[in-house]
Amino acid sequence: MKHVAEFPNLSVCDHPLIQHKLTHMRDVGTSTRTFRLLLKEIALLMGYEVTRDLPLALERINTPMQEMDAPVIAGRKLAVVPILRAGNGMADGLLELVPGARVGHVGLARDHDTHMPKEYLVKLPDAEGRQFILVDPMLATGNSAVHAVDVLNRHGVPDENITFLALVAAPEGMRVFNAKHPNVKVYVASLDSHLNENAYILPGLGDAGDRLFGTK
Numbered sequence: 001m002k003h004v005a006e007f008p009n010l011s012v013c014d015h016p017l018i019q020h021k022l023t024h025m026r027d028v029g030t031s032t033r034t035f036r037l038l039l040k041e042i043a044l045l046m047g048y049e050v051t052r053d054l055p056l057a058l059e060r061i062n063t064p065m066q067e068m069d070a071p072v073i074a075g076r077k078l079a080v081v082p083i084l085r086a087g088n089g090m091a092d093g094l095l096e097l098v099p100g101a102r103v104g105h106v107g108l109a110r111d112h113d114t115h116m117p118k119e120y121l122v123k124l125p126d127a128e129g130r131q132f133i134l135v136d137p138m139l140a141t142g143n144s145a146v147h148a149v150d151v152l153n154r155h156g157v158p159d160e161n162i163t164f165l166a167l168v169a170a171p172e173g174m175r176v177f178n179a180k181h182p183n184v185k186v187y188v189a190s191l192d193s194h195l196n197e198n199a200y201i202l203p204g205l206g207d208a209g210d211r212l213f214g215t216k
Protein backbone atom coordinates (compact mmCIF):
# COMPACT_ATOMS: atom_id res chain seq x y z
CA MET A 1 0.00 0.00 0.00
CA LYS A 2 1.37 3.40 -0.98
CA HIS A 3 0.69 6.70 0.80
CA VAL A 4 0.88 10.25 -0.55
CA ALA A 5 2.04 13.04 1.77
CA GLU A 6 -0.56 15.56 0.52
CA PHE A 7 -3.48 13.20 1.22
CA PRO A 8 -3.12 11.48 4.61
CA ASN A 9 -6.49 9.72 4.24
CA LEU A 10 -5.57 8.17 0.86
CA SER A 11 -4.20 4.66 0.29
CA VAL A 12 -3.03 3.64 -3.16
CA CYS A 13 -3.34 -0.12 -3.65
CA ASP A 14 -0.11 -0.80 -5.52
CA HIS A 15 -0.34 -4.60 -5.53
CA PRO A 16 1.09 -5.89 -8.84
CA LEU A 17 -2.09 -7.80 -9.73
CA ILE A 18 -4.19 -4.65 -9.29
CA GLN A 19 -1.77 -2.54 -11.33
CA HIS A 20 -1.62 -5.14 -14.11
CA LYS A 21 -5.40 -5.37 -14.36
CA LEU A 22 -5.77 -1.58 -14.27
CA THR A 23 -3.39 -1.24 -17.23
CA HIS A 24 -5.65 -3.53 -19.27
CA MET A 25 -8.69 -1.49 -18.23
CA ARG A 26 -7.03 1.73 -19.38
CA ASP A 27 -6.18 0.27 -22.79
CA VAL A 28 -8.62 1.68 -25.35
CA GLY A 29 -8.67 -1.69 -27.16
CA THR A 30 -10.09 -3.58 -24.18
CA SER A 31 -13.60 -4.94 -24.80
CA THR A 32 -16.66 -4.18 -22.65
CA ARG A 33 -16.69 -7.80 -21.50
CA THR A 34 -13.06 -7.71 -20.33
CA PHE A 35 -13.41 -4.21 -18.82
CA ARG A 36 -16.37 -5.42 -16.74
CA LEU A 37 -14.55 -8.53 -15.59
CA LEU A 38 -11.41 -6.61 -14.64
CA LEU A 39 -13.34 -3.95 -12.72
CA LYS A 40 -15.00 -6.66 -10.68
CA GLU A 41 -11.69 -8.44 -10.06
CA ILE A 42 -9.90 -5.26 -8.99
CA ALA A 43 -12.75 -4.34 -6.63
CA LEU A 44 -12.48 -7.76 -5.05
CA LEU A 45 -8.72 -7.41 -4.59
CA MET A 46 -9.09 -3.87 -3.22
CA GLY A 47 -11.89 -5.10 -0.95
CA TYR A 48 -9.33 -7.34 0.72
CA GLU A 49 -7.39 -4.21 1.77
CA VAL A 50 -10.46 -2.11 2.59
CA THR A 51 -11.74 -4.76 5.01
CA ARG A 52 -8.33 -5.36 6.63
CA ASP A 53 -9.20 -3.45 9.82
CA LEU A 54 -12.61 -4.99 10.47
CA PRO A 55 -12.62 -6.03 14.13
CA LEU A 56 -12.72 -9.72 15.01
CA ALA A 57 -14.44 -11.44 17.92
CA LEU A 58 -14.08 -14.99 19.15
CA GLU A 59 -16.88 -17.50 18.72
CA ARG A 60 -17.03 -20.92 20.38
CA ILE A 61 -17.16 -23.68 17.75
CA ASN A 62 -16.47 -27.40 17.53
CA THR A 63 -13.94 -28.70 15.05
CA PRO A 64 -14.10 -32.46 14.41
CA MET A 65 -11.27 -32.65 16.98
CA GLN A 66 -12.22 -30.32 19.83
CA GLU A 67 -13.89 -27.10 20.92
CA MET A 68 -12.15 -23.83 20.19
CA ASP A 69 -12.66 -20.06 20.30
CA ALA A 70 -12.32 -19.05 16.64
CA PRO A 71 -12.23 -15.55 15.07
CA VAL A 72 -15.26 -14.17 13.23
CA ILE A 73 -15.97 -10.62 12.01
CA ALA A 74 -17.33 -8.73 15.02
CA GLY A 75 -20.50 -6.67 15.47
CA ARG A 76 -19.96 -4.04 12.82
CA LYS A 77 -22.19 -4.81 9.91
CA LEU A 78 -21.19 -3.82 6.39
CA ALA A 79 -23.02 -2.00 3.62
CA VAL A 80 -21.76 -1.59 0.08
CA VAL A 81 -23.15 1.52 -1.65
CA PRO A 82 -22.46 2.00 -5.36
CA ILE A 83 -22.86 5.48 -6.81
CA LEU A 84 -24.89 4.85 -9.96
CA ARG A 85 -24.20 3.84 -12.47
CA ALA A 86 -20.51 2.91 -12.79
CA GLY A 87 -20.27 2.05 -9.08
CA ASN A 88 -22.33 -1.07 -9.80
CA GLY A 89 -19.38 -2.68 -11.55
CA MET A 90 -17.24 -2.39 -8.43
CA ALA A 91 -19.97 -3.38 -5.99
CA ASP A 92 -20.22 -6.76 -7.74
CA GLY A 93 -16.60 -7.54 -6.83
CA LEU A 94 -17.01 -6.51 -3.20
CA LEU A 95 -20.15 -8.58 -2.84
CA GLU A 96 -18.31 -11.65 -4.01
CA LEU A 97 -15.95 -11.08 -1.08
CA VAL A 98 -18.67 -10.17 1.47
CA PRO A 99 -21.85 -11.83 0.17
CA GLY A 100 -23.80 -11.00 3.34
CA ALA A 101 -23.30 -7.23 3.09
CA ARG A 102 -26.33 -4.97 2.71
CA VAL A 103 -26.47 -2.97 -0.50
CA GLY A 104 -27.57 0.66 -0.75
CA HIS A 105 -27.78 2.81 -3.87
CA VAL A 106 -27.07 6.49 -4.48
CA GLY A 107 -28.03 7.74 -7.94
CA LEU A 108 -26.55 11.10 -8.87
CA ALA A 109 -27.18 13.14 -12.02
CA ARG A 110 -25.51 16.37 -13.05
CA ASP A 111 -27.80 19.39 -12.72
CA HIS A 112 -27.84 21.19 -16.09
CA ASP A 113 -27.80 24.67 -14.57
CA THR A 114 -25.45 24.34 -11.61
CA HIS A 115 -23.32 21.44 -12.99
CA MET A 116 -23.47 20.01 -9.49
CA PRO A 117 -24.64 16.48 -8.67
CA LYS A 118 -28.27 16.03 -7.69
CA GLU A 119 -29.61 12.80 -6.28
CA TYR A 120 -32.39 11.00 -8.13
CA LEU A 121 -32.31 7.83 -6.03
CA VAL A 122 -31.29 7.17 -2.44
CA LYS A 123 -32.01 3.77 -0.92
CA LEU A 124 -29.93 2.80 2.11
CA PRO A 125 -29.93 0.18 4.86
CA ASP A 126 -30.19 1.35 8.49
CA ALA A 127 -27.10 3.18 9.66
CA GLU A 128 -26.85 2.00 13.28
CA GLY A 129 -23.41 0.47 13.95
CA ARG A 130 -22.85 -0.14 10.26
CA GLN A 131 -19.69 0.42 8.25
CA PHE A 132 -20.40 1.82 4.76
CA ILE A 133 -18.20 1.32 1.69
CA LEU A 134 -19.08 3.86 -1.02
CA VAL A 135 -17.90 2.81 -4.46
CA ASP A 136 -17.40 4.78 -7.67
CA PRO A 137 -14.59 3.98 -10.13
CA MET A 138 -13.67 7.59 -10.99
CA LEU A 139 -13.02 10.27 -8.37
CA ALA A 140 -12.61 13.13 -10.85
CA THR A 141 -13.85 16.57 -9.68
CA GLY A 142 -14.72 15.10 -6.29
CA ASN A 143 -18.19 16.68 -6.41
CA SER A 144 -20.11 13.39 -6.66
CA ALA A 145 -17.96 11.79 -3.97
CA VAL A 146 -18.57 14.73 -1.59
CA HIS A 147 -22.29 14.68 -2.39
CA ALA A 148 -22.58 10.92 -1.81
CA VAL A 149 -20.87 11.21 1.61
CA ASP A 150 -23.19 14.15 2.43
CA VAL A 151 -26.14 11.87 1.60
CA LEU A 152 -24.82 9.18 3.98
CA ASN A 153 -24.20 11.83 6.71
CA ARG A 154 -27.83 12.96 6.36
CA HIS A 155 -28.88 9.33 6.74
CA GLY A 156 -27.03 9.21 10.10
CA VAL A 157 -23.70 7.71 9.01
CA PRO A 158 -20.70 9.60 10.45
CA ASP A 159 -17.58 10.10 8.31
CA GLU A 160 -15.68 7.68 10.56
CA ASN A 161 -17.98 4.84 9.42
CA ILE A 162 -17.48 5.53 5.71
CA THR A 163 -14.77 4.30 3.35
CA PHE A 164 -14.62 5.51 -0.25
CA LEU A 165 -13.37 3.04 -2.83
CA ALA A 166 -12.43 4.26 -6.32
CA LEU A 167 -10.35 2.89 -9.12
CA VAL A 168 -8.67 6.12 -10.28
CA ALA A 169 -8.58 9.55 -8.61
CA ALA A 170 -7.39 12.96 -9.76
CA PRO A 171 -5.46 15.19 -7.33
CA GLU A 172 -7.97 18.02 -7.97
CA GLY A 173 -10.82 15.75 -6.84
CA MET A 174 -8.93 14.55 -3.79
CA ARG A 175 -8.41 18.18 -2.72
CA VAL A 176 -12.13 18.95 -3.06
CA PHE A 177 -13.02 15.75 -1.20
CA ASN A 178 -10.56 16.30 1.65
CA ALA A 179 -11.67 19.89 2.16
CA LYS A 180 -15.11 18.49 3.12
CA HIS A 181 -14.46 14.97 4.44
CA PRO A 182 -10.86 14.58 5.65
CA ASN A 183 -11.83 11.71 7.97
CA VAL A 184 -13.24 9.45 5.25
CA LYS A 185 -10.62 6.89 4.24
CA VAL A 186 -10.14 6.71 0.47
CA TYR A 187 -8.70 3.72 -1.38
CA VAL A 188 -7.71 3.91 -5.05
CA ALA A 189 -5.71 1.82 -7.49
CA SER A 190 -4.09 4.94 -8.96
CA LEU A 191 -3.75 8.65 -8.28
CA ASP A 192 -3.50 9.95 -11.84
CA SER A 193 -1.99 13.16 -13.21
CA HIS A 194 -4.80 15.74 -13.57
CA LEU A 195 -8.22 16.59 -15.05
CA ASN A 196 -8.66 17.88 -18.58
CA GLU A 197 -10.94 20.81 -19.49
CA ASN A 198 -13.94 18.46 -19.63
CA ALA A 199 -13.24 17.07 -16.15
CA TYR A 200 -11.98 13.73 -17.50
CA ILE A 201 -9.06 12.15 -15.68
CA LEU A 202 -5.72 11.97 -17.54
CA PRO A 203 -4.35 9.49 -18.39
CA GLY A 204 -7.48 7.85 -16.93
CA LEU A 205 -9.50 5.28 -18.81
CA GLY A 206 -12.25 7.34 -20.43
CA ASP A 207 -15.87 7.22 -19.34
CA ALA A 208 -16.07 4.35 -16.88
CA GLY A 209 -19.86 3.98 -17.19
CA ASP A 210 -19.78 3.84 -20.99
CA ARG A 211 -16.92 1.36 -21.03
CA LEU A 212 -18.59 -0.79 -18.36
CA PHE A 213 -22.00 -0.94 -20.05
CA GLY A 214 -20.97 -0.56 -23.71
CA THR A 215 -22.86 2.72 -24.18
CA LYS A 216 -21.77 5.92 -25.86
Ligand code: URA
Pocket (backbone or CB within 6 Å): 138, 140, 199, 200, 201, 202, 204, 205, 206, 207, 208, 209
Ligand atom coordinates in the same frame (compact mmCIF):
# COMPACT_ATOMS: atom_id res chain seq x y z
N1 URA B 1 -15.95 10.02 -15.04
C1 URA B 1 -15.44 9.07 -15.85
O1 URA B 1 -16.08 8.07 -16.13
N2 URA B 1 -14.20 9.26 -16.34
C2 URA B 1 -13.44 10.32 -16.04
O2 URA B 1 -12.31 10.42 -16.52
C3 URA B 1 -14.00 11.30 -15.19
C4 URA B 1 -15.25 11.12 -14.69
